Amino acid sequence: MSAESTPDPVIRGETGITTPRRRAKGRRRKPPTGGRRKALTVMAWTAAGIVVLGGTGAGYLYFKLNNNLKTVDINQALGGxxxxxxxxxxxNILVLGSDTRSGSNKKLGGGADDxxxxxxxxxxxxxxxxHKKASVVSIPRDTLIDRPACTDTKGGTQPAAHDVMFNSAYTTGGAACAVKTVESMTGIRMDHYLEVDFSGFEKLIDELGGVQVTTTKNIDDPDSHLKxxxxxxxxxxxxxxxxxxxxxxxGxxxxxxxxxxxxxxxxxxVNQVRHIGLFTNPKKLYDLADTATKAVTTDSDLGSVNSLMxxxxxxxxxxxxxxxxxxxxVRYDSANANRVVVAQAKxxxxxxxxxxxxxxxxxxTKGTATGEAKGVVISS
Structure with missing residues (x-):
């Protein structure tokens, strides 16, 4: 069986479990008319983990949404x-979910507002x-890697480091250092960068109306505040x-x-967003666009509503x-079971x-470390 057809162990409908698709309660939305063709479409990916935005187009609302966007000039920061x-x-797009411990993220991430x-x-x-298929490769944050020298967000130079956790790249030098580290690891150029933070993710899900899941076991995790x-x-x-x-x-x-x-x-x-369609409620549409554009940081090439659309x-x-x-x-680090190292040949x-x-x-991916997360089925 190829990797493209490997069953997902936790997604309903891809594990041999077949159930009718659940429809959301309430009035069914009518399809958009031709006069609303510039409505916003939102597609969400991740932790973290991926949100791709379309655009809406009229007057000052367009400029307000444009001003919501935060950008990083990756090309200038990394040079040639x-x-x-x-x-x-x-x-190739590097997508990060960030947990900045300040402002509205403090209560979500825990820890000091530092x-x-x-x-x-x-x-x-x-x-x-x-653009009909995609592969998504998750990088474990606890992976021990060699981080290249980076220019940090204040313009200072951070020296290269050996055997440090992957997520230290972002902590050390922000988006540009994270991109440089990934490119150093993979030899692949990242064409775009997309980042979503804790509070932005939470608001986006609320605007989209939530996501349906089925748990086969109780979940009680005081660290993530989920019960x-x-x-x-x-x-x-x-x-x-x-x-x-x-x-x-x-698990x-x-x-x-x-x-x-x-x-x-x-x-x-992703499946849920694809079935929402375009909203016919202008206020709902604008609220979603406003939330989404405030939630993300992109590379400068995606730094406008038109570019995102x-x-x-x-x-x-x-x-x-x-x-x-x-x-x-990856494989587990022999010196520390809480860390993993890259299985280089694979x-x-x-x-x-x-x-x-x-x-x-x-x-x-055959024979590599995978962890275990049984007990949750995500409805698709």
Missing amino acids: DRPTKVGNGSE GSARSDTAMIVHVYAG LKAGTHTLNGKQSLGLVRTRHGV DGSDLGRIQLQQAFIKAL SFADGLKGISSSHMNMVTMP AKLVWDALKNDRPIPASA
């Missing part, structure tokens, strides 16, 4: 010392030529954030197990059934496949 762009029609920042969710999204009885739930933003952050409430308590939940949740969210339009044909989600091949199979716009072979 980068992998070469691949001209085969594919795209302004520090980490990236607890990291994914490389490879969109294949033709659910076994059964079917429509999770609000706070609960959804708790689910994608939970480690100790489900073996590992970061690798949490990644399984994140991947399943993203697939469910065009980018989203190129991705809207990708359904969850055409998303192959894997975890970067990881090379992943990176080579993406460079050449090919499916990731099943052999790339």
Whole structure:
């Protein structure tokens, strides 16, 4: 069986479990009229973990949404010392879920309001030529890596470091350092960068009306503030954030197990967004656009509503059934069971496949550390 057809162990409908699709309660939305063709479409990916935005277009509202966006000039920060762009029609996007411990994120992430920042969710999204399929490679935050020298957010130079956790790159030098570290690890140029923070993720889920999940076991994780009885739930933003952050409430308590939940949740969210359609309520439409544009930080090439709209339009044909989600091949560190190291030979199979716009072979992830996250089924 190829990696493209490997069953997801926690997504309903892809594990052999067949049930009718549940419809949301309330009035069914009518399809949009031709005069509303510039309505906003929102597609959400992640932890963390991926949100791709379309645009809405009228007057001062457009400029207000544009001003909501935060951008980072990755090209200027990294200069010419980068992998070469691949001209085969594919795209690579680094998606981060950040947990800045300041402002409204403090109560969500816990800890001191010290302004520090980490990236607890990291994914490389490879969109294949033709934009009909995608592969998503999750990078465990606890992976020990060699971090290259980076320019930090204040313009200072941070020296290279050996055997440090992957998520230290973002803490050390922000978005540009995270991109440089991923490019150093993979040899693949990141065409775009997309970041969503804790509070933004929570608000987006609430605006989208929640996400339905079914738990086969009780979940009680005081660290992620998630407490659910076994059964079917429509999770609000706070609960959804708790689910994608939970480690100790489900499975073996590992970061690798949490990644399984994140991947399943993203697939469910992508499916849900695809079935929402375009809103006919202008206020609801604007509220969603306002929330979404405040929630993300992008590279400067995506730093306008028009650019995001065009980018989203190129991705809207990708359904969850055409998303192959894997975890970067790793093995447990022999010196510390709470850390993992890259399984270099198998990881090379992943990176080579993406460079050449090919499916990731099943052999790339066979026999690698995966963690365990049983007890939750994400409805698709």
